[in-house]
Amino acid sequence: MLRGVLFPLALSVTLLLPLAGSAKPITDLKSLKLDVPAPDQMFPDGPGADAINANCLVCHSEDHVMNQPTLTKEGWEEVVEKMIKAYKAPISEEDASAIVDYLVRIKGKK
Amino acid sequence: MAKEYTFHDMTRRRLLGAAGMGGLSLLTAPAFAQRMIDLHATGGPGTRPLTDDFPQKRAMVLQRTSPPWLETPFDTFDKGVFTPNDQHFVSWHWADFPSEPDLDSYRLTVRGHVNQPLSLTIHEILNDFPRIELAAVAQCAGNSRIYMQPRVAGAQWANGSMSNALWTGIPLKAVLDRAGVKAGALQVRFGGMDKVILPESPAFLKSIDIDHARDGEVMLAFGMNGEQLPLLNGFPLKLVVPGWCAVYWIKMLSDIEVLDQPDTNYWTARGYRLPNTPFGNVKPGDSNFKLIPVTRNVPRSFITNIRSGDTIKTGAPTEARGIAFGGDCGVAKVDLSLDGGKNWLPTQLGKDEGKYSFRQWQTRFALPARGDYDLMIRCTNTKGEAQPAFPIWNPAGYMSNTIETTHVSAA
Numbered sequence: 001m002l003r004g005v006l007f008p009l010a011l012s013v014t015l016l017l018p019l020a021g022s023a024k025p026i027t028d029l030k031s032l033k034l035d036v037p038a039p040d041q042m043f044p045d046g047p048g049a050d051a052i053n054a055n056c057l058v059c060h061s062e063d064h065v066m067n068q069p070t071l072t073k074e075g076w077e078e079v080v081e082k083m084i085k086a087y088k089a090p091i092s093e094e095d096a097s098a099i100v101d102y103l104v105r106i107k108g109k110k
Numbered sequence: 111m112a113k114e115y116t117f118h119d120m121t122r123r124r125l126l127g128a129a130g131m132g133g134l135s136l137l138t139a140p141a142f143a144q145r146m147i148d149l150h151a152t153g154g155p156g157t158r159p160l161t162d163d164f165p166q167k168r169a170m171v172l173q174r175t176s177p178p179w180l181e182t183p184f185d186t187f188d189k190g191v192f193t194p195n196d197q198h199f200v201s202w203h204w205a206d207f208p209s210e211p212d213l214d215s216y217r218l219t220v221r222g223h224v225n226q227p228l229s230l231t232i233h234e235i236l237n238d239f240p241r242i243e244l245a246a247v248a249q250c251a252g253n254s255r256i257y258m259q260p261r262v263a264g265a266q267w268a269n270g271s272m273s274n275a276l277w278t279g280i281p282l283k284a285v286l287d288r289a290g291v292k293a294g295a296l297q298v299r300f301g302g303m304d305k306v307i308l309p310e311s312p313a314f315l316k317s318i319d320i321d322h323a324r325d326g327e328v329m330l331a332f333g334m335n336g337e338q339l340p341l342l343n344g345f346p347l348k349l350v351v352p353g354w355c356a357v358y359w360i361k362m363l364s365d366i367e368v369l370d371q372p373d374t375n376y377w378t379a380r381g382y383r384l385p386n387t388p389f390g391n392v393k394p395g396d397s398n399f400k401l402i403p404v405t406r407n408v409p410r411s412f413i414t415n416i417r418s419g420d421t422i423k424t425g426a427p428t429e430a431r432g433i434a435f436g437g438d439c440g441v442a443k444v445d446l447s448l449d450g451g452k453n454w455l456p457t458q459l460g461k462d463e464g465k466y467s468f469r470q471w472q473t474r475f476a477l478p479a480r481g482d483y484d485l486m487i488r489c490t491n492t493k494g495e496a497q498p499a500f501p502i503w504n505p506a507g508y509m510s511n512t513i514e515t516t517h518v519s520a521a
Contacts, residue, residue: 031213033209059177060174064176070154087312
């Protein structure tokens with residue numbers, strides 16, 4: 001159906017970034033003293049917020065969970081179970097179910 | 111919509127909160143709090159802050175504050191084949207890694223099934239071994255996960271959890287030879303200076319087979335594009351496994367253990383699993399497949415100078431360019447389609463920086479009549495493997511390399 005036309009074109013060298021400092025061999029490393037941001041954001045308020053704040057901010061920040069897609073209830077159950085079984089998050093059964101309900105409420109997939 | 115609003119609001123509050131923590135952050139806080147980037151995803155939050163808040167990094171797509179997941183903004187890939195160090199993507203599994211690694215007390219241990227365990231200083235690493243240099247793409251196994259349909263949990267990377275660099279270091283083989291690998295060695299396991307948060311959690315370790323470890327290309331890198339490594343990319347030393355997924359590229363490398371038994375730790379034996387099917391593709395809900403570890407990269411290509419939604423002048427010669435990589439071998443060819451994959455036209459390849467590097471491609475085309483067009487780009491690698499046209503899906507969202515489509519209109 002549609003046919004495009006292609007024109008040959010010399011590749012422009014300017015597109016390639018020069019390598020910073022590649023001419024000088026590395027002879028020594030300089031110590032670094034840096035600040036890496038520490039998170040302080042809690043989950044949005046609502047039923048179950050206490051449980052998720054207490055259990056799900058130990059290893060990763062709140063944006064990690066908030067950036068996830070919406071998932072079904074089974075999907076969120078699998079996530080919480082993986083945190084407990086694979087990564088050894090110490091979460092009580094009661095908290096786990098409160099967390100699943102919380103996640104289904106704010107990030108549930110119909 | 112309410113959800114979207116909450117997300118923006120929270121992000122701003124959190125980032126402003128975090129800005130108090132370091133001199134660097136204070137300088138840039140007012141500008142970055144406003145800058146959001148749209149990843150054009152459906153089924154979940156589609157926007158992310160562009161952050162300057164992390165040391166030695168600028169304008170990174172903030173996927174997660176801690177442990178940091180920072181994505182390279184896509185427009186970076188239009189500027190050249192080497193990703194600048196301050197925009198090389200970042201991914202950590204455990205948040206407890208040193209922000210001030212002490213070079214004087216740093217030691218790289220080599221132990222296990224060897225004749226002579228080693229404990230190497232930075233000075234010895236820099237001076238006592240032959241050096242090698244090679245260009246290689248580091249790509250997370252979950253790159254592009256955000257575009258899988260249906261969506262899956264995990265790091266919600268768009269296309270920017272990949273970066274290319276010229277790595278300088280020493281061959282792992284030379285270090286293993288100095289230690290003297292004993293007969294019967296099976297695998298080599300690598301660990302870094304990052305520590306688990308809870309003592310029962312699995313330390314982040316990865317292993318490769320002994321022959322792979324001794325191939326002369328797997329290297330311990332202290333240089334990245336001619337500079338020492340940024341902290342967040344693994345300063346002072348990073349394992350580089352050319353052609354393999356970045357999960358193997360252990361950062362802040364401090365421990366090398368030669369094993370005479372298969373590695374049973376979680377991250378090698380159970381994590382990072384992909385269906386044993388062509389392209390790792392399965393149907394949602396399917397479960398009759400075996401899982402295998404993610405290993406090598408597969409071919410990919412991208413248009414970097416034209417975005418979906420762009421309007422192109424009908425009949426006008428238009429430049430298309432972008433990047434490609436072969437996976438664990440070189441790029442043989444990159445083809446462009448202007449008609450949704452019916453016809454394919456060759457493009458010109460740019461300078462060959464080595465088989466593991468990004469390679470630039472470029473061509474000129476004209477759209478013959480007004481209307482909508484699907485531009486597609488396809489890489490075929492030197493093993494003859496081409497990107498597939500169908501959408502790849504698997505439960506953990508790994509190894510996506512479906513042909514990319516850019517929707518444009520000619521006016």
